[in-house]
Amino acid sequence: xxxxxxxxxxxxxxxxxxxxxxxxxxxxxxxxxxxxxxxxxxxxxxxxxxxxxxxxxxxxxxxxxxxxxxxxxxxxxxxxxxxxxxxxxxxxxxxx
Amino acid sequence: xxxxxxxxxxxxxxxxxxxxxxxxxxxxxxxxxxxxxxxxxxxxxxxxxxxxxxxxxxxxxxxxxxxxxxxxxxxxxxxxxxxxxxxxxxxxxxxxxxxxxxxxxxxxxxxxxxxxxxxxxxxxxxxxxxxxxxxxxxxxxxxxxxxxxxxxxxxxxxxxxxxxxxxxxxxxxxxxxxxxxxxxxxxxxxxxxxxxxxxxxxxxxxxxxxxxxxxxxxxxxxxxxxxxxxxxxxxxxxxxxxxxxxxxxxxxxxxxxxxxxxxxxxxxxxxxxxxxxxxxxxxxxxxxxxxxxxxxxxxxxxxxxxxxxxxxxxxxxxxxxxxxxxxxxxxxxxxxxxxxxxxxxxxxxxxxxxxxxxxxxxxxxxxxxxxxxxxxxxxxxxxxxxxxxxxxxxxxxxxxxxxxxxxxxxxxxxxxxxxxxxxxxxxxxxxxxxxxxxxxxxxxxxxxxxxxxxxxxxxxxxxxxxxxxxxxxxxxxxxxxxxxxxxxxxxxxxxxxxxxxx
Numbered sequence: 001x002x003x004x005x006x007x008x009x010x011x012x013x014x015x016x017x018x019x020x021x022x023x024x025x026x027x028x029x030x031x032x033x034x035x036x037x038x039x040x041x042x043x044x045x046x047x048x049x050x051x052x053x054x055x056x057x058x059x060x061x062x063x064x065x066x067x068x069x070x071x072x073x074x075x076x077x078x079x080x081x082x083x084x085x086x087x088x089x090x091x092x093x094x095x096x
Numbered sequence: 097x098x099x100x101x102x103x104x105x106x107x108x109x110x111x112x113x114x115x116x117x118x119x120x121x122x123x124x125x126x127x128x129x130x131x132x133x134x135x136x137x138x139x140x141x142x143x144x145x146x147x148x149x150x151x152x153x154x155x156x157x158x159x160x161x162x163x164x165x166x167x168x169x170x171x172x173x174x175x176x177x178x179x180x181x182x183x184x185x186x187x188x189x190x191x192x193x194x195x196x197x198x199x200x201x202x203x204x205x206x207x208x209x210x211x212x213x214x215x216x217x218x219x220x221x222x223x224x225x226x227x228x229x230x231x232x233x234x235x236x237x238x239x240x241x242x243x244x245x246x247x248x249x250x251x252x253x254x255x256x257x258x259x260x261x262x263x264x265x266x267x268x269x270x271x272x273x274x275x276x277x278x279x280x281x282x283x284x285x286x287x288x289x290x291x292x293x294x295x296x297x298x299x300x301x302x303x304x305x306x307x308x309x310x311x312x313x314x315x316x317x318x319x320x321x322x323x324x325x326x327x328x329x330x331x332x333x334x335x336x337x338x339x340x341x342x343x344x345x346x347x348x349x350x351x352x353x354x355x356x357x358x359x360x361x362x363x364x365x366x367x368x369x370x371x372x373x374x375x376x377x378x379x380x381x382x383x384x385x386x387x388x389x390x391x392x393x394x395x396x397x398x399x400x401x402x403x404x405x406x407x408x409x410x411x412x413x414x415x416x417x418x419x420x421x422x423x424x425x426x427x428x429x430x431x432x433x434x435x436x437x438x439x440x441x442x443x444x445x446x447x448x449x450x451x452x453x454x455x456x457x458x459x460x461x462x463x464x465x466x467x468x469x470x471x472x473x474x475x476x477x478x479x480x481x482x483x484x485x486x487x488x489x490x491x492x493x494x495x496x497x498x499x500x501x502x503x504x505x506x507x508x509x510x511x512x513x514x515x516x517x518x519x520x521x522x523x524x525x526x527x528x529x530x531x532x533x534x535x536x537x538x539x540x541x542x543x544x545x546x547x548x549x550x551x552x553x554x555x556x557x558x559x560x561x562x563x564x565x566x567x568x569x570x571x572x573x574x575x576x577x578x579x580x581x582x583x584x585x586x587x588x589x590x591x592x593x594x595x596x597x598x
Contacts, residue, residue, distance in 0.1 A: 013182075021179040025171070025338040026331050031321045039308035041319045044167045048376070051175040055373050058181035062365045069189060071361045080596040081197035 006067060013061050020054040023047075099245040099419035103426050106285065107262040113281055114266040114274030126458030129271035129465065130201035130442050131356040136276055138363035141354055142370045144276040147283030147428070148350045148435025150375075152237045155290070155382055155425035160402035162386025166318025168329030169386075174379045176338035178372035183346050185368055187502070190509045190597055192355040192364050198591075203352045203439060204447030210508035210592055211516040212584035213451055218520060219501065220443035222527055223349055226497035227436045228475065229490035234429045235259050236480045241426055245419075256480050260473035263433045267441070268466045272357055275434050282427035287378055289424030293405075294381040296412040297388045307388045315390055332551035336559035340549060343565065344495025347502050349439025441468040492545045493534050496561040500526025500568040507572065512589055518576025526568025533560030 022028065030046045037045045062068045069077070118128070127133050136144070154173060161169040191206060200206065203223060208216025239255030266278050301307040317323040322330055345351075351368075358364040382405065389396075389404040392411050396404060409421035445465040450456060456464075503522050507514030530548070537547030537560070548560040555563050 017179065017182045021183075024175045024178055025342070026335040027171075027321060028331070031331065036308075036312070036319065039305040039312075041167050043321060044170055047170055047175045051178040051372075051376055054178050055181065055369070058178075058185075058369055061182065062185065062369055068185065068365060069193065069361045074193075074361050077193055077596045078197045081194060081591065081594055084591050084594050085198050 009065060010067055013057065013065075013067070016057055017054065020050055020057065023050040024054060097246055097249065098416065099422055100242065100250065102419055103423045106282065106423065106427060107430070110278040110281060111262065111265050111269065114270030114278045117277035118270040118274045126201065126461050127199065128273065129462045130446065131195075131353065132271070132273035132276060134196055134357060135359050136273070136354075136357045136363065137359055138366040140276050140280045141358055141363050141367040142374070143283035143287075144279040144435075145350060145354045145367055145371055146374055147279035147286070147431035148275075148354075149345065149348070149371075149432065150283075150286075150378075150428050151234055151432035152241075152425050152429035154379055155286070155428055156237075156402045156405050158379055159382045159386035159389065159405040159408075160396075160399070162318075162383035163389045163396060163401045163404045164386075165328050166315070166320070166323075166387060167383070168321055168334060169383045170380065171329075171334045171338045173341060174376045174383070176342050177345065177375045179342055180345060180372050181369045183342070184351055184371075185365065187346055187505060187509070188351055188355045188364075188368070190592065191352055192358060192361070193597060194591065195352075195356040200356055202442045202446035203349045204443055206508055207504060207519070208447065210514075210585065210588045211504065211519045212582070214516055215504065215519050215523075216447050217451055218523055220440070220447045222497060222501065222523060223443055224440050225527070226494045227349075227440060228472075228479070230494040231433055231436055231472070232476045232479045233491035234433050235476045238426060238429050239480065241422070241429075245422065253481065256477050259430055259433055260477055263430065263437060264470050264473050266434060267438050267469045271462075271465075272353060272438065272442075275438050276354075276357065279431045279434060282431050286424035286428045287374075289421045290378050290381050290385075292417065293409055293413065293421045294385055296417075297385050297392070297408050300412050301388070301391055304384075307391060308384075311387055311390050318387055318390070330551065332557040332559075336549055336551055336562055339565075340495050340499070340559070340561045343499040343502060347498040347500075347505065348436070348494075349443065350435045353435075353439055353442065437469055437472050440472055441465040444468045490534065490544065492548050493530055496530040496533075496548055496564055497527050499561070499565055500530070503569050503572040507576065508588075508592060511576070512593060513576055513581070514572075515576045515579045515581050515585055517579040518572045518574075521575040522568045522572025525571045526564050529564035529567055530561070533564065536560075 027043050027047060031043050033042045035042045158169060158173055161172065204216045204219040207219045235256060238259040239252050242250050242255035242258055243252045266274055298304045298307050301310055312319055354367060355364060385408055386404050389408045393404060393407050405425060406422050409418040413421060442465060445461045445468060449464055500523055504519035507519060533547045534544045537544040551557045551559055
């Protein structure tokens, strides 16, 4: 993925996550909706809808966008970090 | 006594599972013991993480909350936990990757590598302080359940030994791999029992719709927000509960240990995504069991309402099935003890002891962790023995204290300018403020739970937890900006901000 496009997509996801999180943490605006759907309060149904939307968005982000870490990348990342970690230890020992 | 027999049977079976899981393919190294050789698949990860978080509160406390206050309880442990899917990902992606590369085995490891030995020592102590009351509350709860289920034949004091004995056996024999498998088996068991109880309770009045219609007719306030003159489920109350439970969950030892133990990136992602969704389904059911409980039992007030789960089971299921339903809540408490006790033992061995004795070998660390597990269980029994300590009140501090460590964690992974002084100051101030509100609540008559979780007028309608959290964050940022990163922080940037992690 184009890194610039990836950054923009990531930001868009983060904004959506924050908005939906705020709706899952407090029924701003929709808490005053009265009535019942499927025997439960309408505001509770809306809370479930926002939670479901957030879940789906997280699913898409984690598995279908290429923005999250995958098993294909894992071994490469670990070897690079292994090398960087060894350099770090060597540098620390030299500094001592 | 039938229930006790079932529970003992489940626990004994779990001991065998724990030992077999560890023996199977294990080389008995420290890596195997502490992080299951980073070899857990996603099915085990999902249920192990779920079970290690959901305590007896998720069954008894939440159904009692549904009974007393209605649908607003959905914001305590259900929809508010769905954000953990991305919060855990963003905050623990580097825990997973760096943990694997650096062979981390404890919660203090990332803090130690990023900020130095000060934070490496503080984190295990803070986690231990926060989690001991939480563990004691579970041990006490189990002892009370045993006394009630045996109709007084097994006294409270004898019941105190039940959970610690089995937990010590699981963990000493099986380590992380054993714990994960026990959690999985017990997690599936209590999930199934919640489903069974939910359908039995709803069937009593002709299905879900008719049951809710009956409750709505008699208790419309359970379907409202802001009932009781605007006090019950006001927006500040909802936000306080929702944020405290979710942010506290980010920083408990369990997500660290499970991130280190995941076999694959897919397993890690599935685990964090599934957690919130399963909580929504399972805990919604326990809330609705509590709400529907109004059609079965009337007049339960205050903490008495927490009995609705057992009473609903007794009224709607045959004796043996009701016993299994209550046993489900029992196993939920056991698995929480397993997760928290093991996280603490790993922290003490790999962080504190390693600081004192850096040359300690893997066998010595494993031996020490086993001793720590036994020690933590003994301490829990001793504290629970004193009946006048308000443990349930004190247990609420766990989420608030754990949550303040989110700032140093965020700084470690995302802010190059973060310093050890900022991390230490933010953590200590946050912990100190939580303790101050706790003491204030206990001595002032407000109650620790109310002070930390309910909105307080003098705190601008925020609760003690949120105020401590905000101040801890402000202190972390301010002190970090006012101080210079030392050699440890500067050197750590090469690893923590490695281009491969972008």
